[in-house]
Amino acid sequence: MSAQEFDVVVIGAGPVGENVADRVNQGGLSVAVVEAELVGGECSYWACIPTKALLRDAAALRAVRHLPGARAAVTGDLDVAAVLRRRDRFADGFADDGQVDWLTAVGITLVRGHGRLSGRRAVTVTGPDGGTVQLAARHAVVLATGTSAAVPPIPGLADARPWTSRDAASSSTVPDRLAIIGGGVVGTEMATAYRALGAAVTLIARDGVLPAVEPYASSLVVDSLRAAGVEVLIGASPTAVERDATGTVRITLADGASVEADEVLAATGRAPKTTDLGLEQVGLVPGDWLTVDDTLRVVDGSGALLDGGWMYAAGDVNRRVLLTHQGKYQARAVGDLIVARAKDEPVDTAPWGRHVPTADDHAVPQVVFSEPEIASVGLTLRAAEAAGRRVRSVEYDLGAVSGAALQADDYRGRAGMVIDEDTSTVVGFTAVGPDVAELLQAATIAVVGQVPLHRLWHAVPAFPTVSEVWLRLLETAGRDTADRRPA
Incomplete structure (x- = not known):
């Protein structure tokens, strides 16, 4: 059976695989995406989106109950059936028609079925009916299969x-x-x-x-x-x-x-979805996490590129950071790198780990949508000290910030930043409290941009907002930070 040829074949049509395919497609290369389940992946149907939908109604109700005037208007509890219906709506009724329509509209080929590596730049797809399709990649195969839940070996579980x-x-x-x-x-x-x-x-x-x-x-x-x-x-x-x-x-x-x-x-915890991926065909161990180089090309146990570097791994499966937004960040970089190499253009690796730290290394943002929320980016104090950095931590009571006190009676929360004493920059930020997720992007920019503290003093937060905590943290760090420069 002759193989269908594409410039790039992507195994896995979750957010990572979709973004790789989109970036490659925009770069003028032909691309096929292989998916055995729903296009859109874990995040769209069984993780990020539906879980946040489950949490949102309760968070809104809690917010109302912390305001006396609004609280007086609340006469009942959550409508559980309505919460579940809204969850289902955000998960598109657990159907991927809309995602498939998008792939078709932008010219990306979808191949339904289970994809396995079957040779050099070769993928065999076993469809729902048991039939097989052979795919050949002229330039690259990208593994974006993600992870699945790991059930611990507790007797009887x-x-x-x-x-x-x-x-x-x-x-x-x-x-x-x-x-x-x-x-x-x-x-x-x-x-x-x-x-x-x-x-x-x-x-x-x-x-x-x-x-x-x-x-x-x-x-x-x-x-x-x-x-x-x-x-x-x-x-x-x-x-x-x-x-x-x-x-x-x-x-x-x-x-x-x-x-x-x-x-x-x-x-x-999570386990990599590599057990039945055909890794043995390229000298790797089925079921293992995939190790990658600075440009996310798969390497073997010695760190050597596999057969010239035609295979990439992006997202959770490479274990760099198990978060959807970080996987999409990797996907955009991978797509651009594949296009550049395919067109024999200079590959600028500086934004991807060779000369400057990437977000995967030092500035991973994450929100835990618990009650209260936790928003964090960069290093904790413990992690920074373990890395040998000379750091200090400053914290501030979020409930003492005017914007937070106005947002809810009895607002409880705290924010802190980890300061690198040698560079006078913020290398970590954590806030805990109602609705602190919206503080995170400012903190991420400060960490990624390595903004010196003496410049942060000029990023004046509007009054009265929760963001005023930045001013309070700088004051707690010491007024001399306004004049301090890195050595």
């Missing part, structure tokens, strides 16, 4: 039919009791969402709640979860899970205690 993040994001019902194993972003956000929707929630956080963020931020979230009625078990370690004949799930903990629930969500 797999047999207990646990929820994964997909089930939590797409469930058509709310269980009376939900147990969550894992205190990371997924566990925390789903504890927030399902408690607001009426479930009795137990969060089992062996390694703590959001252990990667600043301690003051995770502490406020734990306080809020407990105030909302979530049972938070920090340090508890599940040793066995069993679902009985009635459907009840019983989780046994290391201390002998147990938790009973109607559903159990395994939220303990």
Whole structure:
């Protein structure tokens, strides 16, 4: 069977694969995208979009209840059915017609089915009917297959039919009791969402709640979860899970205690979707994360390019940063690099890791949509110190900022920045509080741009807004920062 030829073949049509294809297409190259599930991927149907839709109604209701005049107009609780309908609307009813229409409109070829590497710049696609299609790439194959939920090897858990993040994001019902194993972003956000929707929630956080963020931020979230009625078990370690004949799930903990629930969500991390990708055809190990060079070309265990550098990996599958927006950032860079190499044009690698740090290295922005929200970018104090930087941290009570106090009565929050003493720049920022997500882009620009503190003094925040916290943080850092210059 002769192969269909394209300049580029992309395996995976999630946000990363779509952006690679779009960038390549705009550069004048032909491109095919292979997808076995829904075009749009995890983020569109089972992660970012639907989970934020689940959380939004409850966040709006909480905001109203912190304003006395508005609170008087609230006469009931959440309409759970309406929340789920809105979630489904944002997930396009779990159908990808709109995404497919876009691919067609811009001239990108979609090949439905499971794609596997079958040789040098070759991909075999097995379609839903079992038939196969052979694809050949003239210039590059891009692996953008992402990750799937990892179910931990707790005895009995797999047999207990646990929820994964997909089930939590797409469930058509709310269980009376939900147990969550894992205190990371997924566990925390789903504890927030399902408690607001009426479930009795137990969060089992062996390694703590959001252990990667600043301690003051995770502490406020734990306080809020407990105030909302979530049972938070920090340090508890599940040793066995069993679902009985009635459907009840019983989780046994290391201390002998147990938790009973109607559903159990395994939220303990992600695994690369590379098990059945044909990696053995190119000398790599199926199931492993993919390692890449500075321009996201796949390398082997010794760091050498695979067969001249025709294979790229972008997004979660390369394990640089497991966030959709960072994957899309990588995708745009990969697309431009492939086009430049295909046209034998100079490849400017300076914006992608050779001479200056990239966002993947030092300025990753992230929002945890818990109650309260956590917005962060760059390094925590702990991470900066571990990297050997000479740093200090300054913090400020967000509730003492006029804009925050006006936004909600009893506003509780905190913001902090990590300052590199040698460069007099902000290398990390974290804010925790209601609606702090909208503070994040300013912080990201400050970190990415390596803006010296003496220049930040001239970025005057409008009064009265929550952004005034920037002025308060600079004042806390010391008035001499207005004149300090890097050595």
